[in-house]
Amino acid sequence: MQVTETLNEGLKRGYNITVTADELDAKVNEKLSEAQPEIEMKGFRKGKVPMALLKKQFGQRLLGEAMQESIDGAMNQHFEDSGERPALQPEVKMTNEEWKEGDDVHVAMSYEALPEIPEVDLKSLELEKLVAKADDAAVDEALANLAETAQDFKSRRKGSKAKDGDQVVIDFVGKIDGEAFEGGSAEDYPLVLGSNSFIPGFEEQLVGVKVDEEKDVTVSFPEDYQAENLAGKDAVFSCTVKDVKEPVAAEVNDELAQKFGAEDLDALKGQIRERLEAEYAGAARAVQKRALLDKLDEIVSFDLPPSLVEAEAKQIAHQLWHEENPDVEGHDHPEIEPTDEHNKLAERRVRLGLLLAELGQKAEVEVSDAEMTQAIMNQARQYPGQERQFFEFVQKNAQMQQQLRAPIFEDKVIDYVFELAQVTEKEISKDELQKAVEDLDEE
Structure with a gap:
């Protein structure tokens, strides 16, 4: 088997793979030898059918399997030896279209390699963590809203x-x-x-x-x-x-608190304060995460696989078009061409996605089965009465599993970076936090 490089420009790679007729024949014979002890045929005892007869009977069918396995093996060996990882599934096609049994097989393989991701000194990153406390006014406002619901x-x-x-x-x-x-x-x-x-x-x-x-x-x-x-x-x-x-509105008193499962009004206020501060913490994390991503995008630079950027830009353009045209539910519409703005955003997303994936891999970040189950359950709640069908759909759909796993993995990597970075806390008001969150949407 021969593998010859034909293209090496930036992240683009091209190779010609040749699998000789002798190699294919040997692989077919190997498969027949493995199967021979279990084969029964009229006129012969089990396991005693001659190889020549087996080859005549099954050789043609096994030849295709042998060809595919040989090509797959050559590709896997190439990636193992080179250490490269393809950005997308490699394009593989047979170049001798007039191939017939007894000929060598010639295959062209092309792909874009994932780039080498530069090291980042995470401990040198300086980040600010916003902290907002739930004051009495916020608690009273939430209490009043509860009283409205318990009218x-x-x-x-x-x-x-x-x-x-x-x-x-x-x-x-x-x-x-x-x-x-x-x-x-x-x-x-x-x-x-x-x-x-x-x-x-x-x-x-x-x-x-x-x-x-x-x-x-x-x-x-x-x-x-x-x-x-x-x-x-x-x-x-x-x-x-x-x-x-x-x-x-119901009166704000111990009776109201008991309607919501609290022992008394003070206990209910405590629960509300905890819930509000948990909401504030979630909002503050979003602000801190954006600041981290902005900083990483600023300090880390490497070549990007054009195919990934192009696919991401098309997806962004398509999604934004549907948001601007909510009346169009299907995809029966003209092709949406990405703009320079879409391409720029795609480059950022691909760069940060590859970087976070690299950081997570090195830190051995994993998404547990329990975390995946929880994510599926949360998603299934959107389909009341069809939860079981949704679970079965996800179990059979690898792409859907990846869509659910990706944000969990990203959040765990972000938390890992937060732990290593130099984080200083800054106490702010609820209104200041709300303004910081609103600023995220405007960027």
Whole structure:
């Protein structure tokens, strides 16, 4: 087998690989020898079929396997000997298209090699870590929002008309063709108008009612209603309004705290403070991460594989085009040509991606099975009722697994760099932190 270099310019590589006919023949004979003890054929005992007969029967089929294995072996040996890694799958094609059995096989292989990544003195990096504390005002604001979600209702002044969002307390009896039906009646039922908890059209007809008013509500059960005996039928509900209540925020006290699982109000405030500061820490990390990436992009430079940059630029251009044209859901649109801005951003992403991958590899950073499972579970929550199908889809889809693994790996490498860098803390206000985060979006 011969491997001859034909191209070596920058990161571009080209090689001609020759697999001789004798090598192929030897590989076919080797495969037949391995299989011979298990082969049975009419007229021969198991394992006693002559090689010449086996070769006539199976040689042609094994020749293709031998050819592929020889080429793959030559490529793997080349990468092992050279220490190079291809940026993308190498392009391999047979150059003697008129090949026939007994001829040598000539193959051309071309690829772009991943560049050598320069060493970075991570301990010399100087970074700033923003720290924001949750003050009493922020905690009180969060408490007020919780009180809104845990709203109570109080009776409106008698004679007031019910509005959307109010709670009406009603007695009702539902009838179909004048006959009351099972499950269609209730007393003192608290119904929030606009909650869509009743049959479509029911709640809207109670807007404007007053206490002691009697009103017939006419509705049609949906065709797909769960109770088959009611599906698609018209019904009349005779309603008596016993109270009309307006929503009011719950009082901020121990009772409110207990609704949210806390022992008392002080305990709830403590939980809110912890949650807010965890949110602040996440925002501060995003700012610190951007600062690190900017610094690495500034101090590290190396050649980039053009194919990776081109693919990344096209992806960026395509994604941004869809963000600007949200009405176009599919990909039936003209090809999007990347701009200079897209290419510049692609170069940054590829450079930083290769650098972080190198740093992670040297630090032996790995994504555990538990971390992957958690990532899949988080993603699966976006498909309620189809979690199992999503799990099975990910298990069979290597590309999807890589999409989920990549951000976890990147974050772990970032944390590794943070541990080595010189990090100084700077305490700031919540508003200053929010401004720093907003500035990220503007860059």
